[in-house]
Amino acid sequence: MDLYEPFNRYRWKRHFNALKKDIIRGMIPNPRRATIELTMRCNLSCQMCFRDQGQKGELTLEEFKTAVDNLSPGIRQINLIGGEVFLRSDLFEILDYLRDRNLRVRIQTNGTLLDTQRLQKLSVYWNVSGVGFSIDGPPELHNKIRGSNSAYEKTIAAIKNTAQFFSVSVNTVLLDENFASIEEVFKTLSELGISEYRVEPEMFATTDEVRESGVEPIAANIKEQGRYSFSAEELRELKTRLDKLAAERGIKVVIAPRVAEIDAGDFIAGTVRENKKLFCKHLLVPRIDAEGNLIFCHIIKKRFGNLKDTPLDELWKGEEITRFRRKLLTQNLLPVCKRCCRLRTI
Ligand SMILES: C[S@@+](CC[C@H](N)C(=O)[O-])C[C@H]1O[C@@H](n2cnc3c(N)ncnc32)[C@H](O)[C@@H]1O
Numbered sequence: 138m139d140l141y142e143p144f145n146r147y148r149w150k151r152h153f154n155a156l157k158k159d160i161i162r163g164m165i166p167n168p169r170r171a172t173i174e175l176t177m178r179c180n181l182s183c184q185m186c187f188r189d190q191g192q193k194g195e196l197t198l199e200e201f202k203t204a205v206d207n208l209s210p211g212i213r214q215i216n217l218i219g220g221e222v223f224l225r226s227d228l229f230e231i232l233d234y235l236r237d238r239n240l241r242v243r244i245q246t247n248g249t250l251l252d253t254q255r256l257q258k259l260s261v262y263w264n265v266s267g268v269g270f271s272i273d274g275p276p277e278l279h280n281k282i283r284g285s286n287s288a289y290e291k292t293i294a295a296i297k298n299t300a301q302f303f304s305v306s307v308n309t310v311l312l313d314e315n316f317a318s319i320e321e322v323f324k325t326l327s328e329l330g331i332s333e334y335r336v337e338p339e340m341f342a343t344t345d346e347v348r349e350s351g352v353e354p355i356a357a358n359i360k361e362q363g364r365y366s367f368s369a370e371e372l373r374e375l376k377t378r379l380d381k382l383a384a385e386r387g388i389k390v391v392i393a394p395r396v397a398e399i400d401a402g403d404f405i406a407g408t409v410r411e412n413k414k415l416f417c418k419h420l421l422v423p424r425i426d427a428e429g430n431l432i433f434c435h436i437i438k439k440r441f442g443n444l445k446d447t448p449l450d451e452l453w454k455g456e457e458i459t460r461f462r463r464k465l466l467t468q469n470l471l472p473v474c475k476r477c478c479r480l481r482t483i
């Protein structure tokens with residue numbers, strides 16, 4: 138463990154505690170980055186995906202430009218996510234517009250559509266600071282989870298080729314089925330030039346947790362049994378083994394959320410809300426859905442106005458979202474939050 142880690146953790150806790158108090162009082166920092174969901178369409182059908190498949194509408198290119206013009210001036214980075222962003226036929230026009238506005242861009246993709254032709258086009262964007270991919274297992278298991286016979290092969294090729302131009306991170310959703318394969322996955326990925334490997338325990342919620350959260354709409358991955366099949370101890374041991382492999386290869390390994398590592402017992406048991414003081418990192422990052430609405434997060438898709446007709450500054454400080462943030466923090470977040478990758482303890 139890093140010698141300074143306990144000290145740093147203490148400093149971050151103080152920082153987030155102060156932020157929490159400010160947010161409850163109605164003050165929110167101006168955002169520095171934003172996440173834009175370009176589309177909810179996808180060419181894959183992963184078994185655990187929480188994406189809102191009901192959302193069909195999308196901003197046109199012109200509407201997208203208006204929405205970007207309506208972003209707060211302090212925003213310097215945009216995370217582009219889906220669905221699958223490479224299904225947007227105007228993706229490169231979108232990237233042109235963001236580049237012309239000096240906005241740094243990070244792209245999250247399943248990688249299956251990022252062939253050499255598209256990568257060649259992408260490689261000239263100096264403002265793209267990183268590309269994130271998803272791999273959920275060795276070939277057969279990955280393809281089974283992702284519902285496609287050719288996904289693994291295409292994504293691995295895209296990772297290898299993209300790493301020659303950009304900083305690449307890879308996410309694996311930690312599922313009951315792939316727990317035993319994670320080190321094998323990491324070893325394969327570590328040969329491809331990636332800089333970060335993130336393991337995210339599957340986010341899911343029961344229908345009771347969705348109902349008790351008392352907000353709509355919620356885009357959850359519903360799992361009624363409401364528990365992980367692996368234990369806190371097994372998760373901690375996995376992280377220790379990954380850290381060892383990672384140190385040998387110079388790659389950063391992250392368990393997201395860190396709560397799942399630091400407070401693994403409560404995280405796995407689903408008791409974080411009862412036993413820990415929580416904060417949500419998404420509170421500081423506006424998320425725009427495919428139709429231009431400011432929504433709360435990837436799970437809580439409640440809308441707080443639209444960037445097609447209103448500047449983000451106005452929406453971000455609006456009464457309804459301010460009330461919602463207060464409710465969230467005074468209730469130590471919501472039942473749907475307890476397995477979320479954005480959690481942190483304070
Ligand atoms: C919703 S996807 C959108 C981007 C792109 N289609 C992809 O698969 O990378 C964003 C990330 O969420 C992950 N993800 C999907 N379902 C999840 C779940 N239930 N729990 C945790 N992460 C999940 C995906 O594997 C991916 O890394």
Ligand code: SF4
Nearest residue numbers: 179181183186220247
């Ligand atoms: S995880 Fe990504 S690739 Fe899989 S269905 Fe969801 S959006 Fe599509």
Ligand code: SF4
Nearest residue numbers: 417419434436474477
């Ligand atoms: S912790 Fe809750 S509010 Fe925050 S991103 Fe996750 S689901 Fe959304």
